[in-house]
Amino acid sequence: MKKILASTVVLMSSLCLSATAFAQTKEIRVLLANHPYGELLKAAIPDFEKQSGIKVNFESLQEGQLTTKLTTEFATKSSSVDVFMTRPLQEGKMFNRNGWYEPLTTQDFSDYPKNVMSVAAAGSAPFLVPLVTEWQVLYYRKDLFQAAGVEVPKTFTELEAAAKKLNSDTVAGIASRGKGAAAVTQLSSYVYNFGGQYIDKGVAVFDSAPAVEAIRYYGKLLGSYGPKGVTSMSWENIMPLFQAGKVAMWTDASVFYGQIVDPAKTQVPAANFGIANLPAGPKASSPFLVTSWGIAVAKQSKNKELAFKFLDWATSKELAAKGMLSNITMARSSVWKDPKVLESVNPGLVATRAYAAENGNPLDRPYMSAVGEARDQIGELVIESINTKGESANLAAMAKDKVGRVNDLLKDSGEYGQP
Amino acid sequence: MNKNNRLQNALFYVVVVFISLVVLFPFLWMLSSSFKTQTDIIAWPPKLIFSPTLQNYAKVFGEQDFLKYFINSTVVGGLAVGLSLVIGLPAAYAISRFTQRRLALFILLARLMPGISFLMPWYIIASRLDLMDTYVALVLSHMLIALPIVVWIMSAYFNSIPVELEESAMVDGATRQYAFWAIILPMSGPGIITAVTLSFIFSWNNFMFSQVLSMEKTKTLPIAVYNFVSYAEVDWGGVMAAAVAIMAPAIILTMIFQKFVVKGLTMGAVKG
Amino acid sequence: MHKPSFIEKNIRILFPLPAFLFIALLMIFPIVYTLALSFTSWNLTSGAPMRFIGLRNYGQILLEPRFVDAIVRTLTFTICAVVIEAVLGTAIAIILNRAFIGKSLAKLLLLLPLVSTPVAVGIIFNLFYDPTIGLANFALSSLGLPQGLWVSSAATVIPSLIIVDVWQWTPMITLIVLAGLAGLSEEPFEAARVDGATQWQVLRYVTIPMVMPVILTAVILRLIDALKTFDIIFAMTGGGPGYASETLNIMGFKYSFEYFRMGQASVILIALFFLVLLCSMGIMKLRSSSEN
Numbered sequence: 001m002k003k004i005l006a007s008t009v010v011l012m013s014s015l016c017l018s019a020t021a022f023a024q025t026k027e028i029r030v031l032l033a034n035h036p037y038g039e040l041l042k043a044a045i046p047d048f049e050k051q052s053g054i055k056v057n058f059e060s061l062q063e064g065q066l067t068t069k070l071t072t073e074f075a076t077k078s079s080s081v082d083v084f085m086t087r088p089l090q091e092g093k094m095f096n097r098n099g100w101y102e103p104l105t106t107q108d109f110s111d112y113p114k115n116v117m118s119v120a121a122a123g124s125a126p127f128l129v130p131l132v133t134e135w136q137v138l139y140y141r142k143d144l145f146q147a148a149g150v151e152v153p154k155t156f157t158e159l160e161a162a163a164k165k166l167n168s169d170t171v172a173g174i175a176s177r178g179k180g181a182a183a184v185t186q187l188s189s190y191v192y193n194f195g196g197q198y199i200d201k202g203v204a205v206f207d208s209a210p211a212v213e214a215i216r217y218y219g220k221l222l223g224s225y226g227p228k229g230v231t232s233m234s235w236e237n238i239m240p241l242f243q244a245g246k247v248a249m250w251t252d253a254s255v256f257y258g259q260i261v262d263p264a265k266t267q268v269p270a271a272n273f274g275i276a277n278l279p280a281g282p283k284a285s286s287p288f289l290v291t292s293w294g295i296a297v298a299k300q301s302k303n304k305e306l307a308f309k310f311l312d313w314a315t316s317k318e319l320a321a322k323g324m325l326s327n328i329t330m331a332r333s334s335v336w337k338d339p340k341v342l343e344s345v346n347p348g349l350v351a352t353r354a355y356a357a358e359n360g361n362p363l364d365r366p367y368m369s370a371v372g373e374a375r376d377q378i379g380e381l382v383i384e385s386i387n388t389k390g391e392s393a394n395l396a397a398m399a400k401d402k403v404g405r406v407n408d409l410l411k412d413s414g415e416y417g418q419p
Numbered sequence: 420m421n422k423n424n425r426l427q428n429a430l431f432y433v434v435v436v437f438i439s440l441v442v443l444f445p446f447l448w449m450l451s452s453s454f455k456t457q458t459d460i461i462a463w464p465p466k467l468i469f470s471p472t473l474q475n476y477a478k479v480f481g482e483q484d485f486l487k488y489f490i491n492s493t494v495v496g497g498l499a500v501g502l503s504l505v506i507g508l509p510a511a512y513a514i515s516r517f518t519q520r521r522l523a524l525f526i527l528l529a530r531l532m533p534g535i536s537f538l539m540p541w542y543i544i545a546s547r548l549d550l551m552d553t554y555v556a557l558v559l560s561h562m563l564i565a566l567p568i569v570v571w572i573m574s575a576y577f578n579s580i581p582v583e584l585e586e587s588a589m590v591d592g593a594t595r596q597y598a599f600w601a602i603i604l605p606m607s608g609p610g611i612i613t614a615v616t617l618s619f620i621f622s623w624n625n626f627m628f629s630q631v632l633s634m635e636k637t638k639t640l641p642i643a644v645y646n647f648v649s650y651a652e653v654d655w656g657g658v659m660a661a662a663v664a665i666m667a668p669a670i671i672l673t674m675i676f677q678k679f680v681v682k683g684l685t686m687g688a689v690k691g
Numbered sequence: 692m693h694k695p696s697f698i699e700k701n702i703r704i705l706f707p708l709p710a711f712l713f714i715a716l717l718m719i720f721p722i723v724y725t726l727a728l729s730f731t732s733w734n735l736t737s738g739a740p741m742r743f744i745g746l747r748n749y750g751q752i753l754l755e756p757r758f759v760d761a762i763v764r765t766l767t768f769t770i771c772a773v774v775i776e777a778v779l780g781t782a783i784a785i786i787l788n789r790a791f792i793g794k795s796l797a798k799l800l801l802l803l804p805l806v807s808t809p810v811a812v813g814i815i816f817n818l819f820y821d822p823t824i825g826l827a828n829f830a831l832s833s834l835g836l837p838q839g840l841w842v843s844s845a846a847t848v849i850p851s852l853i854i855v856d857v858w859q860w861t862p863m864i865t866l867i868v869l870a871g872l873a874g875l876s877e878e879p880f881e882a883a884r885v886d887g888a889t890q891w892q893v894l895r896y897v898t899i900p901m902v903m904p905v906i907l908t909a910v911i912l913r914l915i916d917a918l919k920t921f922d923i924i925f926a927m928t929g930g931g932p933g934y935a936s937e938t939l940n941i942m943g944f945k946y947s948f949e950y951f952r953m954g955q956a957s958v959i960l961i962a963l964f965f966l967v968l969l970c971s972m973g974i975m976k977l978r979s980s981s982e983n
Contacts, residue, residue, distance in 0.1 A: 065634055072542075072735065180931055228822035228838070229822035240457070240461055240655075246823060383845070413737050509710075510707040519703070535921070535943050537721035539948075562713065626808075626926070627944075641811070644808070680806070685869075
């Protein structure tokens with residue numbers, strides 16, 4: 001009897017031991033976007049698990065769903081997320097204000113463009129590490145330019161003249177996003193180059209004369225020389241047209257170059273596609289250069305030490321170089337100088353990035369919590385302007401009304417007047 | 420007179436063929452586009468003759484993991500329909516035999532009310548209970564689609580079975596629940612097939628509930644098809660192949676059970 | 692006779708109970724919850740705790756032009772689509788209501804749109820409507836007509852969406868009316884023919900009045916579904932361009948799952964709820980008065 005008891009005790013305690021050993025296995029939960037860099041991390045995670053002994057439970061979500069999931073998990077305080085990919089301009093303001101990001105005090109940020117870091121750090125410490133940057137460029141068709149005897153435009157006046165000259169029944173002179181909210185990011189550089197802003201010191205100001213002028217110009221360009229139905233087009237609709245040879249110029253983010261020249265999709269030889277800086281406006285030449293994706297540690301994480309280990313690995317130079325080789329425009333400046341990497345990167349991309357890293361504006365949309373609604377509001381202006389080829393008599397009044405609405409949104413969340 | 424008749428007859432068939440073409444055309448276009456390359460699809464004028472390719476299907480099932488979504492849709496639809504039968508059949512029987520009109524109306528409410536008015540609370544509750552992206556949440560929501568169909572169709576079907584059958588069994592000493600189980604249900608095959616086919620198709624096609632309650636793990640086909648459009652640039656060939664893949668099962672089911680489906684769709688209206 | 696067991700005594704309650712509880716839990720409770728939320732300031736993005744704010748959400752939403760537009764749009768879309776479907780569907784049913792070669796094939800074809808996944812239907816029509824590569828514009832230009840922008844322009848987006856709805860749901864009315872016609876008795880027709888009525892007169896004074904209740908029922912079913920149309924609009928336009936195709940359902944979805952303004956979203960959802968309720972009750976009244 002005693003024997004049995006003893007062996008039971010031994011058995012029990014060994015069970016307990018193994019149970020605690022099990023509890024000690026190191027695990028973290030990571031949410032990734034199904035962006036190419038997220039895919040790259042996904043593929044590399046087994047290496048990380050092997051070298052660190054940390055088990056990574058990851059989920060890969062679409063960007064919209066990722067934001068939704070993070071917001072509801074954090075807001076209902078039910079989250080077990082340790083590390084997550086995040087879009088600073090879309091959700092950064094709101095997440096940061098609600099205290100959902102862990103401040104990053106020990107990381108080294110000297111390898112990132114200064115303008116980009118000004119957004120990633122609110123107040124004392126940065127709250128995310130930039131992964132991917134994008135900036136606005138002008139894609140154009142070299143062959144069509146040559147045939148028409150047009151030079152690459154350097155100013156908005158030249159851009160409009162070129163669009164007019166290149167526009168024909170079969171080829172649209174210029175394309176850019178016209179689909180309301182989706183157009184707001186691409187419009188931003190036009191607004192900056194006219195000397196305007198979306199938001200200044202926490203107050204919506206896109207009804208200023210330069211901003212309205214920029215919206216008119218954008219509408220005139222697309223309304224007169226844009227593809228048919230441009231007010232329902234985002235990049236995913238424009239790219240096939242550009243690849244089919246139906247568009248002569250396209251202003252959009254730099255990330256699309258790799259896809260544009262994909263031989264399986266395009267009917268135009270890759271050599272005929274060119275990249276240039278967005279032309280300068282009357283007041284400035286400051287295209288956006290933004291962190292489209294960053295990665296952050298969740299404030300409520302209970303495994304911060306492990307989370308930081310993952311963060312450092314995911315933002316390492318080695319992976320950044322790998323990303324560059326997969327056509328991802330990484331945020332780290334050093335990889336843009338790495339000769340091995342540069343061999344396989346389009347020089348136009350390198351040049352425009354160098355320009356934007358110096359002169360770019362780190363915001364491409366109203367930086368606020370209710371950014372989705374604000375984009376819808378500004379999107380209405382874009383559509384009105386395109387529909388009237390920039391001539392709308394209502395535009396200024398509409399802009400004033402929309403500014404009022406965006407300011408209400410800012411007031412709702414307590415961001416009004418906050419720098 | 421005879422000539423006139425023949426002319427009328429010919430005219431009639433012209434009209435029938437025209438109607439059929441209008442109905443069929445989008446399907447034909449979808450099918451042909453699914454075998455085209457992107458270049459052929461965006462060609463202008465549209466190409467009627469092209470060399471077909473299977474690359475779109477290869478992409479849909481290879482890169483996109485459509486098989487997983489296919490299984491998800493089947494599991495969610497199957498469980499939702501099965502559970503709806505379990506709780507719906509007795510309810511339909513009660514409505515039919517005890518003329519519980521108010522109950523019928525109450526369950527019908529689920530068919531009438533816009534899904535979105537319960538979706539938001541579900542979403543909040545599901546995230547609190549950590550049920551997001553689980554089969555539990557999806558199956559429960561899809562049951563709200565299937566259950567009213569089951570009850571609606573089956574209570575009408577039970578009405579058509581003479582009460583005398585159970586009554587004579589009960590006179591012989593059987594309980595009512597036994598009569599329901601052993602006499603009524605075995606006679607209800609056609610009704611059950613109708614209810615199952617229709618409610619499965621409606622669950623299969625549902626977009627809104629899954630769009631909100633599912634994510635990567637339990638994503639169903641309609642969401643996968645929708646995401647396919649917004650994922651990369653519009654890859655029309657791939658999208659059309661995905662559309663074929665999602666529609667095929669519902670269409671095949673319809674072909675097999677044509678009579679039942681027609682009956683299910685029209686019966687409520689005709690009976691009043 | 693055996694002694695009735697507990698189950699047998701309470702079968703009237705026990706049999707429907709699970710279904711009743713299920714609906715109550717999954718539908719009635721959420722609706723009450725939505726109602727409660729509509730009086731609060733809850734907004735997920737603000738991180739602020741929920742606060743009772745009385746009727747303020749109602750005031751804000753009712754004064755919002757976007758909301759009024761959405762109601763008008765929802766009604767326009769629904770009424771236009773359902774009227775076209777009812778007329779077209781009945782006409783086709785009357786044409787097909789005779790024996791002919793291939794009738795069962797024709798009926799099968801009519802079923803196909805009904806069972807098609809709406810999201811996929813929307814995407815197929817988007818390819819049709821594409822202003823640059825779409826077949827719709829190719830057809831127009833081949834006929835020498837000016838090309839349209841279809842769902843890409845605020846002016847034409849609603850009619851374009853109505854076309855899709857009509858394509859998908861007219862067959863349902865046809866099938867229902869066909870079933871109704873099949874159930875009519877022969878006598879009144881014979882009587883009319885004996886009286887020397889023309890085909891048109893038979894149709895006008897005998898057939899249509901006799902199937903009217905069936906037509907009206909079909910219209911009720913369609914009407915309720917059309918008011919709730921979501922998939923096609925969401926997949927094709929997402930409510931755009933701008934807000935040009937934003938119905939109540941889409942607006943409610945955006946407020947809940949894109950803006951996370953749960954309080955205000957609740958007001959929109961309640962409005963939609965009552966719109967559906969009112970319309971169904973109205974038509975049921977109409978139907979019962981037509982039967983008498």
